[in-house]
Amino acid sequence: MPETVLLVGGGGREHAIARALAGSDAALYACAGNRNPGIAALAEGFETLETTNPTAVVEYAEEVGATLAVVGPEGPLAAGVADALDDAGIYAFGPNAEEARIETDKAFQRRFMRERGIPGCPDFETFDDLDAACEYIDDYDGDLAVKPAGLTGGKGVRVIGDQVTKAEAKEYLRNSDYDRVVLEERLVGEEFTVQALVANGDLRVAPAVQDHKRAYEGDEGPNTGGMGSYSDSGLALPFMTDGDYREAVEVLEATVEALDGYKGVLYGQFMLTADGVKVVEFNARFGDPEAMNTLPVLNTDFLDVLVAAREGDSLPELSFSSKATVCKYAVPEGYPEDPKAGARVEISPENAGDALLFYASVDQREDGIYTTTSRAFAVVGVADTIAAAEEIAEDALAVAGEEGLDVRHDIGKADLVQKRIDHMDELRGE
Ligand code: AMP
Ligand code: GLY
Numbered sequence: 419m420p421e422t423v424l425l426v427g428g429g430g431r432e433h434a435i436a437r438a439l440a441g442s443d444a445a446l447y448a449c450a451g452n453r454n455p456g457i458a459a460l461a462e463g464f465e466t467l468e469t470t471n472p473t474a475v476v477e478y479a480e481e482v483g484a485t486l487a488v489v490g491p492e493g494p495l496a497a498g499v500a501d502a503l504d505d506a507g508i509y510a511f512g513p514n515a516e517e518a519r520i521e522t523d524k525a526f527q528r529r530f531m532r533e534r535g536i537p538g539c540p541d542f543e544t545f546d547d548l549d550a551a552c553e554y555i556d557d558y559d560g561d562l563a564v565k566p567a568g569l570t571g572g573k574g575v576r577v578i579g580d581q582v583t584k585a586e587a588k589e590y591l592r593n594s595d596y597d598r599v600v601l602e603e604r605l606v607g608e609e610f611t612v613q614a615l616v617a618n619g620d621l622r623v624a625p626a627v628q629d630h631k632r633a634y635e636g637d638e639g640p641n642t643g644g645m646g647s648y649s650d651s652g653l654a655l656p657f658m659t660d661g662d663y664r665e666a667v668e669v670l671e672a673t674v675e676a677l678d679g680y681k682g683v684l685y686g687q688f689m690l691t692a693d694g695v696k697v698v699e700f701n702a703r704f705g706d707p708e709a710m711n712t713l714p715v716l717n718t719d720f721l722d723v724l725v726a727a728r729e730g731d732s733l734p735e736l737s738f739s740s741k742a743t744v745c746k747y748a749v750p751e752g753y754p755e756d757p758k759a760g761a762r763v764e765i766s767p768e769n770a771g772d773a774l775l776f777y778a779s780v781d782q783r784e785d786g787i788y789t790t791t792s793r794a795f796a797v798v799g800v801a802d803t804i805a806a807a808e809e810i811a812e813d814a815l816a817v818a819g820e821e822g823l824d825v826r827h828d829i830g831k832a833d834l835v836q837k838r839i840d841h842m843d844e845l846r847g848e
Contacts, residue, residue, distance in 0.1 A: 432457060
């Protein structure tokens, strides 16, 4: 019997998931808070609903006869959508709310690492009293990262010595309404992501990806959900060795072993430091943008992974094409602090050239597609080298034009890739 898959979520990541499933022997349905025209074009049905409402998602899943579900974003996972689907007899590839705490509760995540002896855990303390946290900042000899324990869309962290001073960090806490924060040792190095597909105690890893969180070129400006990302033709990135990549995979393996029963994507955000690989955070889902680097080069049928996960089987080994990828997001002008919506999106799958086009948050009107106040769309180049992939992405951005949009053109360019290599060489004293 062919499968019917419900995809939950309507961003660029979910468009990439939809594309990965589009070639499979499955009927695809999707639901999201926003209508994503890219997903809608690939799906047999698309329902606009509140994806953090488990009842609404289950109702739609039952209506379309879903036999499997993939939950894209963290919000629905935190709200128990995977639990509700599982309870309704629809296998959800995504952790239940309790397991998703590895992402949704940073205090839990750090304590879990410490208690279970997971390698790569920085020094940390957790606080539910903000005055005590401020005192700790005063007394701490060195720089700290200040992290609200709950979900903030990647925008809640302040790093002392990088983005803020000690005084600004304390002011940030005092002006916040956070009820729990984690203060941890500032990690210095280069960040990278490794995503793993996990079920039945098995773990299958993807090539490393580097995202760019800062809003503006040259890694300036406020943190965002991610402005773009690249991966190389092998498993590691140019600034790291295969040994560094393996060290990250070992952390993921130790985590999956300690989590017992986890299913879905486990995303490790790592900092490669002079002392090796450290964990910045875990996420309980694909990265956005990182899914757009990884899924287009996955040769294994993603549906086979989902079915094996549901059936309790061993997961298939993953095969990836030996291609580099560069993903660049186009965001509304002024994003993230003062985004201006309403620019017409001139790029479409028909005129994107060799690039893949993934829609994120856009508004589809009768006369065209327009930006909202969140990341609008991403273009992805896939080629033998990072440089060639970057050119493909840029050619597509030229079609999209610049009216009302901001893009970090530096992502994937030789200068920035080299800067990362030089940074690591310098830290390692080479
Ligand atoms: P998170 O929300 O945990 O992903 O953090 C957002 C960003 O803050 C990360 O991608 C890092 O760039 C930065 N960050 C988080 N924790 C640390 C840390 N301990 N040291 C340095 N930077 C950090
Ligand atoms: N790219 C960062 C994230 O998905 O959280």
